[in-house]
Amino acid sequence: MTENWSNVLAYPVLGAPLWTYVALLATFAATDLVYRIFMRLLKSRWLLTLTQNQPELYESIIGLLKKPLRLLQVTIAVAIGRYFFELPEAIASLASNLLLALVTATVAFVLVKLVDVLIAVLKPRIAESESRLDDQLLPVLSVALKAFILVIVGALILQNSGYNISSLLAGLGLGGLAIALALQPTLANIFAAITLFVDRPFHVGDGVSVAGIGGTIEGIGLRSTRIRTYEGTVVTIPNSTVVNDQIDNLQARPTRRTNFSIGVTYNTSSEKLKMAVAILRDVMEQHPGTDTSRAHFKTYGESALILDAAHWCQFLDYAEYLTCLEEINFEIKQRFESEGIAMAYPTQTVYLVNNEATRT
The missing domain is CATH 1.10.287 (Helix Hairpins)
Structure with missing residues (x-):
């Protein structure tokens, strides 16, 4: 077998x-x-x-x-x-x-x-x-x-x-x-891209200002970085330029700061002037979007008493930031009107000399 x-x-x-x-x-x-x-x-x-x-x-x-x-x-x-x-x-x-x-x-x-x-x-x-x-x-x-x-x-x-x-x-x-x-320029951009990946000065979606261009980071490639400007256009910047230039990362800030001045007329009394400063402080402090704020009677202007204010908004989104400022501005104007505080506008006082009186 x-x-x-x-x-x-x-x-x-x-x-x-x-x-x-x-x-x-x-x-x-x-x-x-x-x-x-x-x-x-x-x-x-x-x-x-x-x-x-x-x-x-x-x-x-x-x-x-x-x-x-x-x-x-x-x-x-x-x-x-x-x-x-x-x-x-x-x-x-x-x-x-x-x-x-x-x-x-x-x-x-x-x-x-x-x-x-x-x-x-x-x-x-x-x-x-x-x-x-x-x-x-x-x-x-x-x-x-x-x-x-x-x-x-x-x-x-x-x-x-x-x-x-x-x-x-x-x-x-x-x-x-x-x-x-x-390929030296291309290689420089590639190594710059590696530097961006390692150093991480910004992320996709961050608002930045680079090489004089302000906008939102839309993409980071091996050769270049694309920024969507606030006007809606797309700007492509070589990575070597981005690395060697000053980078202002707007998204990294904890708040948005706004400085503004308000002028009130010279015939405003001291009590009303103090009330105007108090209104500014109260309106900004009471708004939910406020991180911190300040307001002071700063100086005597040419045609108005100048109140100086600074406001730090918690909202980093631009649309929310503008809405916050708009609500504060409306409230300030309404409170000033209710208290009879008149805002000033540029004026000049002209003195006319009588020529007849001058001749005599």
């Missing part, structure tokens, strides 16, 4: 004994079993815990890993199964190089997908952080990691194919120096 099975397994099929095909199928079955066990482990509660019980993120990670891991399983099975067949030396050498390149490319594909998995895991956590620059840095990190993986894999494939990459790297070094000199 054993001899019969030996004869069956030794039966030639397409120039190779039958047992080699059986061994190849067994290899595929074994690697498929390992793949299924690994995927089952991935689908365990450990991965669900890692994704902080977010089903959508969990399914996304499973979807990203499923195809590259299946490709890796097939590639490993083919690489192992090749040794079961006796091939001519030239074909065996060629097959070995092709399989090695395929394995390397498959590993690279898996690593690139793992980068996508890493980004998918980090994205919800970064979304919870206060910094909005992290949202801009995440795509840059993804591209940089993938580019690094592909460059290393490309060098390994060339080296395994028999090419001398030392001379290639030396040539690339000289070429890279020439390219670096030609």
Whole structure:
């Protein structure tokens, strides 16, 4: 019986004994079993815990890993199964190089997908952080990691194919120096972008004043920063200019300060003048948008008694800030009118000299 099975397994099929095909199928079955066990482990509660019980993120990670891991399983099975067949030396050498390149490319594909998995895991956590620059840095990190993986894999494939990459790297070094000199402004902007990501002088959505341009940060790229001006236009400023210029982050201030003066007529009595100052202080202090305020009788103007006031508004949003000032101004005018306090406007007193009287 054993001899019969030996004869069956030794039966030639397409120039190779039958047992080699059986061994190849067994290899595929074994690697498929390992793949299924690994995927089952991935689908365990450990991965669900890692994704902080977010089903959508969990399914996304499973979807990203499923195809590259299946490709890796097939590639490993083919690489192992090749040794079961006796091939001519030239074909065996060629097959070995092709399989090695395929394995390397498959590993690279898996690593690139793992980068996508890493980004998918980090994205919800970064979304919870206060910094909005992290949202801009995440795509840059993804591209940089993938580019690094592909460059290393490309060098390994060339080296395994028999090419001398030392001379290639030396040539690339000289070429890279020439390219670096030609791309100096672009490289300066890229390094400036890294500085902005690390230093974080502002976030996307902040109101800033940079290089004489005031507006809201709309986007931060590798080459430039986009600012939506208060007039509605978009200004693009190179990152190197942003880093080297003075940055006034209006969003970082805790309040908005407003200084204003009110003039009352010179015929206003001292009691009314003191009441006007008290009204200013009371109106500003009672408003819910006030952080702090002050008001004083400052000086004697050319045509009015000048009351000086300063108000710090809690509302950083421009529309809310204007509404706050509007309500305060309306209340001040209403209180002044009810108390009979007249606001002054520029006047001049002209004295006419009688020419007849002068002649006599």
